[in-house]
Amino acid sequence: MKKRAVILLLAGVLAAGSLTGCGGLEDSDVVATVNDTDITADVANFLARYTQAQYETYYAGYMGDDMWSGESEEGKTYEDTVKDSILESLENMYLMEEHMDEYDISLSDEEKNSIKEAASQFDSENGLAEKEKVSGNTDTVERVLELLTIQKKVQDAVEAGADTEVSDEEAAQKSMQYVTFSFTTTDEEGNSVDLTDEEKEQLKATAESFAAGAAGAADFAAYATEQGQTSQDATFDAESATLPTQLVEAADALGEGETTGVVEGDNGYYVARVTSLLDREATDAKKQEIVSERQQELMDETIAGWREDADIEVHERVWDKIEFTTLTVTMKQDEADPYTDEVQTDDQVEDTE
Template sequence: MGQFRKKLIIMAAAGALAVSSLAGCSRSMDNDAVVAEVGKDKITLGVANFYARMQQAQYETYYAGMMGMTGEDMWKQEVEDGKTYEDGMKESLLEALENMYLLNQHAADYDIELTDDDKKAIDKAANLFVEDNTLEDKEAVSGYEKNVKKYLELATIQSRMDQPMKEGVDEEVSDEEAAQKSMQYVLFSYNKTDADGNSEAMTDDEKAAQKQKAQEFADSLKAGDNPDIGALAQEAGQEVKTATFDADSTSPNADLVKAADALENEGDVTDIVDTDSGVYVAKVTSFLDREATDAKKESIVEERKQEQYDSLLKKWREDTEITEHKNVWKKVNFEKQGVTVKQSEDDYSDNE
């Protein structure tokens, strides 16, 4: 029950909602209308609306503020020609919900089913959600007990299917495939700090001077007059940083990585790398950073597992007739009806 208990505690974060609507926006909808058909299963508007509103609540509560805008402004911003952020989000949410139904349909293939304890926990979570919210707010998000329970059932099956669907991939990864190099580097920045402590761009003359300092630093490092890059950087008033990388890395700077990756020997130093932000100089310290390489191996295995999971879902989608009813789905409108999370003291778990 541990994994599912975490699911319910996450759900508790959205237990109490604050719903707002623009003037003239009707909250009434036919919750039994069908948004999509996945094989023989029908996704009702009630379940789809509840699922979508829970996601909307998380975004409006935690992301809109970080982006410095209201939820309404966030949803209506255009992300590509003729497509708003809301349009893109609703497309991905409907596909995600369809996938949850597909996972439920294939659960028996992996001997996955809801236990009696699961059902009791779901009942408790659904009841608490219903008690936490006003009738008006429940109507706005289709937060009726049957919709909440259906969503939690789907979410539980989804969480249980993750591991078995990823089993059986090749977990052997060679050092060659995962190899990560390491470097020490210095950035001679093209920004400076003014008298008030604010950052500002250097003048062209100041940039030229920085570039000259970087060249002198690189020349000294290559000549071996002071092989300790830290001491040499300190003399130049700069800070040494470290990074691990491979040929596909783009951090801390793609051009710097390309220059460092082209070096033939450990201890070699790059030429200066002039960028918009400043001038880099790097020294390769290892062609096989053990810790970073082992971490990359784990990452590659996880990528393989995710690819297998995604390919299974893709195949199931291809093998299943899926029909979407856009005229029904368009009744869910994020811009005209905001939803945010109120903090809740309740624990939506099966613990008494």
């Protein structure tokens, strides 16, 4: 994300209305205390409502109107799970702010001005009643944007300490071409139908015939086409989970240019040829994946250490007043590029009552 992308994300877009809102919630109430710093209800409510709006806009269509009361795990509703995540994120933001000096991090004048511009835009484009429901006053929006900006800068600084050296051997990805002889077929009505045991035996004979011919073919893909089959390309290593385990094990045991026999998987028979023991593009992509995993692990370990040393107290009575089932919050926005350097939204909060 570019430097102003975070600001763009909260530049405007909430449509709040229906039901009762936050009964008895005062902006100055304290939701939680992180060491000596209070997380006030206005900050918690605004970030919670923005998160709620994202879920209700993009997921409610297939999760249903009762998405928040549905069970996400044993003993917890979907609302409980999402709220737990929001509160933990907020606590972490305050810890990042507390530790930002250790990484020589501060907000530049440009960042401060961008935050003020975005908060002012939100204020001018949304009605008073709607802003009150989501605690969307200018100071609160500025504070949330400030926390998000600090979060991103601290994360970047912490992750910069991760080891970025990855050898070809550690990341090596092989490549193969393979043909699938599926255990299912499609009937005249377009329904998927499982093959009978007798049909599977016939299919196996076809696969064995193909494997025998493919072993001597100079071009595996061309031979597959000649035989009325479709060859697919794939990259893999011994731990790949996107391909059938049996196919990966068989191909991983071969040298470059070698062809498997018939490999029986859970959903079909396979025949494959290893085309490279070191696919350069896939290996380089795997290196980046490994670096990203290291960066995330370092960030997680750092936050865990901060949390272990911190004194965090949650005021459940206040936090419980922010209920997703008592207020509908959705997003309305025009097309905008979230990766541009300029705030482009023309969004507004709209009362739907």
